[in-house]
Amino acid sequence: MTTQPLRVPQEERTRAMRARLLEATVECLVEVGFSGTSTTLVSKRAGVSRGAQVHHFPTKNDLVVAAVEHISTSRGDELASTLAEAPTGEGRTRAVLEILAAHFTAPIFTAALELWVAARTDPQLSEAVQRLEQRVGRQSHQLTADALGVDGAAPGTRELVQATLDLVRGLGLANTISDDAKRRARILDAWAATLDAQLPRTTPTQGV
Amino acid sequence: MTTQPLRVPQEERTRAMRARLLEATVECLVEVGFSGTSTTLVSKRAGVSRGAQVHHFPTKNDLVVAAVEHISTSRGDELASTLAEAPTGEGRTRAVLEILAAHFTAPIFTAALELWVAARTDPQLSEAVQRLEQRVGRQSHQLTADALGVDGAAPGTRELVQATLDLVRGLGLANTISDDAKRRARILDAWAATLDAQLPRTTPTQGV
DNA sequence: TAACAAACAGTCAAGCCTGTCGGTTTGTTG
DNA sequence: CAACAAACCGACAGGCTTGACTGTTTGTTA
Numbered sequence: 346m347t348t349q350p351l352r353v354p355q356e357e358r359t360r361a362m363r364a365r366l367l368e369a370t371v372e373c374l375v376e377v378g379f380s381g382t383s384t385t386l387v388s389k390r391a392g393v394s395r396g397a398q399v400h401h402f403p404t405k406n407d408l409v410v411a412a413v414e415h416i417s418t419s420r421g422d423e424l425a426s427t428l429a430e431a432p433t434g435e436g437r438t439r440a441v442l443e444i445l446a447a448h449f450t451a452p453i454f455t456a457a458l459e460l461w462v463a464a465r466t467d468p469q470l471s472e473a474v475q476r477l478e479q480r481v482g483r484q485s486h487q488l489t490a491d492a493l494g495v496d497g498a499a500p501g502t503r504e505l506v507q508a509t510l511d512l513v514r515g516l517g518l519a520n521t522i523s524d525d526a527k528r529r530a531r532i533l534d535a536w537a538a539t540l541d542a543q544l545p546r547t548t549p550t551q552g553v
Numbered sequence: 554m555t556t557q558p559l560r561v562p563q564e565e566r567t568r569a570m571r572a573r574l575l576e577a578t579v580e581c582l583v584e585v586g587f588s589g590t591s592t593t594l595v596s597k598r599a600g601v602s603r604g605a606q607v608h609h610f611p612t613k614n615d616l617v618v619a620a621v622e623h624i625s626t627s628r629g630d631e632l633a634s635t636l637a638e639a640p641t642g643e644g645r646t647r648a649v650l651e652i653l654a655a656h657f658t659a660p661i662f663t664a665a666l667e668l669w670v671a672a673r674t675d676p677q678l679s680e681a682v683q684r685l686e687q688r689v690g691r692q693s694h695q696l697t698a699d700a701l702g703v704d705g706a707a708p709g710t711r712e713l714v715q716a717t718l719d720l721v722r723g724l725g726l727a728n729t730i731s732d733d734a735k736r737r738a739r740i741l742d743a744w745a746a747t748l749d750a751q752l753p754r755t756t757p758t759q760g761v
Numbered sequence: 762t763a764a765c766a767a768a769c770a771g772t773c774a775a776g777c778c779t780g781t782c783g784g785t786t787t788g789t790t791g
Numbered sequence: 792c793a794a795c796a797a798a799c800c801g802a803c804a805g806g807c808t809t810g811a812c813t814g815t816t817t818g819t820t821a
Binding site for chain 1: 582585586587588589596605663667668670672673674675682683686687701709712713715716718719720721722723724725727729730731736739740742744745748750751
Binding site for chain 2: 796797798799800801
């Protein structure tokens with residue numbers, strides 16, 4: 346704390362090791378699913394000895410819960426940064442929908458999906474997922490409303506924004522079964538038209 | 554085939570045994586998830602010896618693929634019968650949405666969700682799920698369009714119906730994480746209003 | 762530099778799951 | 792009724808996973 350480390354600090358080693366293990370966990374979730382994500386496999390994937398892995402995450406639950414937190418913050422950050430770059434003016438609504446759809450078909454969403462489904466039948470996991478997903482949900486709602494240029498708290502608007510998020514979630518789920526980009530694009534086109542017709546815009550067609 | 558059986562026909566025994574095993578499989582999927590659904594557990598649940606189970610479904614894959622087909626037809630039948638009873642006239646749209654939402658939060662949907670997610674990382678399962686889900690998808694689209702009293706093939710209408718189905722799918726997924734009926738009801742209210750405003754009704758307010 | 766603690770490494774036992782196999786019962790058929 | 796086949800039963804072996812446990816290396820601190 347008070348003295349300066351000379352070589353490679355333990356704190357740094359721990360941080361790096363945990364990060365590698367969590368990244369490997371996400372990769373395993375995407376590639377072999379939750380049930381296929383054994384601690385042994387994660388260790389191999391991360392290039393870490395099993396002893397080291399079990400040192401940092403004593404039980405599998407410790408590892409998975411940490412992965413939930415990791416994925417949760419990753420999703421929030423990613424959504425915030427991509428939505429921040431959404432264009433304003435003409436076609437703004439459609440662009441935002443495109444960003445949302447991309448997010449809900451990305452690997453990080455797939456990993457989250459695996460954890461959601463696993464959490465349904467795992468009390469400990471469920472607690473972590475529920476707590477963090479609530480936060481991500483609020484954050485997504487706020488970010489989306491802002492990106493659309495509407496008041497996310499207004500009575501009618503609120504529900505349409507939530508419906509939008511639930512729609513892209515549904516599209517994301519459908520995407521894992523069979524990828525159909527054309528179908529998705531058509532639906533998003535229609536949805537964008539609907540939103541533009543229904544949402545009371547505060548900044549209808551305004552450049553920055 | 555040509556003679557009348559005196560006791561309990563083998564064909565009947567087989568049919569009953571398979572039905573019991575498939576029902577037990579669905580129950581297990583709902584209660585302990587896909588990875589928890591071991592053939593041993595299914596056997597116990599069905600009150601069938603492990604030997605008998607393995608006789609009818611030699612491998613786990615055989616059992617699961619059969620379960621996919623079982624669930625697939627169950628979903629289609631259930632949706633068809635409930636949507637057929639949807640009221641016409643005032644509030645028809647909202648009533649149809651309610652039925653859809655109920656379907657996508659029912660146990661049978663949960664079981665299907667488990668299989669979808671598992672199929673993502675299991676080629677054999679994926680083949681079965683993809684093939685059957687396509688059929689259910691078409692069927693759902695047709696049934697929903699009919700229940701709403703619209704032409705499901707019309708250019709603009711088609712996308713709105715599909716969006717509706719994707720929306721309730723997303724709501725169903727969210728429901729597995731945390732049940733929030735109030736939130737769901739508000740969203741469906743808003744979406745019903747939107748649909749009524751956007752859909753070109755052929756039979757706006759007509760009793761049978 | 763000496764002593765300590767954390768990080769790291771690999772092995773072991775217990776438990777579960779799947780698929781196979783020999784044996785028994787029950788229905789079918791000539 | 793006899794012979795056969797399908798249905799049914801329980802046990803076993805092989806493979807994998809998890810968590811515990813002993814030892815080794817590396818960083819910290821007096």
